[in-house]
Amino acid sequence: MRIRRCALELLIAATLIAACASQEQFDEPQNDDEAARINVQLGAAYLAQGNLGLANTKLERALKENPDLAAAQWLYALLQTRLGRPKLADKHFQEAIKLDPGDSRGRNAYGTFLCRADRLAEAQIQFRQALDNPLYSTPETTLTNAGVCASKADNVDKAEAFFLRALNKDPQFAPALYEMARLNFNQQRYVRTQAYLRRYKQNAGYDAATLWLAVQTETKLGNRDAAASYALELKRRYPDSRETAQLVEWSTMVPKRVR
DSSP, X not given: OOOOSHHHHTHHHHHOSOTTOOGGGOOOOSSHXXXXXXXXXXXXXXXXXXXXXXXXXXXXXXXXHOTTOHHHHHHHHHHHHHTTOHHHHHHHHHHHHHHOTTOHHHHHHHHHHHHHTTOHHHHHHHHHHHHTOTTOSOHHHHHHHHHHHHHHTTOHHHHHXXXXXXXXXXXXXXXXXXXXXXXXXXXXXXXXXXXXXXXXXXXXXXXXXXXXXXXXXXXXXXXXXXXXXXXXXXXXXXXXXXXXXXXXXXXXXXXXXXX
16 A cells, blocks of 8 residues: 555655745854754754755755764754665664754654654554653644554554544644545445545645545546536646546546536
């Protein structure tokens, strides 16, 4: 089972430090520790923007200035995953955990990396330890990631429990709403799917993935007009998306369902 977008792909947006940081926001650093923290923030911002070259420059500088800064280690590890260097990423994730075992963001990031690598049991250990921190400010992120990882292991009941716990923490958390919609669709619970998609729209608006899921859901419920409306919106807003390509192929196979 392929990991879906949701929390795993939103990990960086949910965990990076000061993603909107810019050089002008900082005073001249007084020492290496302060300089390292500034470069971590800048590296995080560039990583969030997809500027991997500048992210690499800033994070390598931060590691040189203070190799004991856990956030620098796991952000550099995240960068290495983007660059397709899993062994180096694993090394820096492990170093981050050694430096600060209580850093829930670092454990969440490492757990996501492990889940992507199909090291599912190890991933759940990291997620559990991230959640053990009572001061963790965004447990819904880790709970959703743990649910996606449980789903990858075909443990539907465990996945659902994680997603519901995430929504208990934050009823508006869009990644968990999407995962609950997808899980219910896969379980052929289409009315529930529809309800979660509506909640998702209220909090985040529809994107290509949720529009495509809405097309399929309304079709299963026999709501042809609603399905056609979502299909048109998907093609209009995301003409070059993978979901639109899937819609076109699907519509060719079942032309009477979506017009």
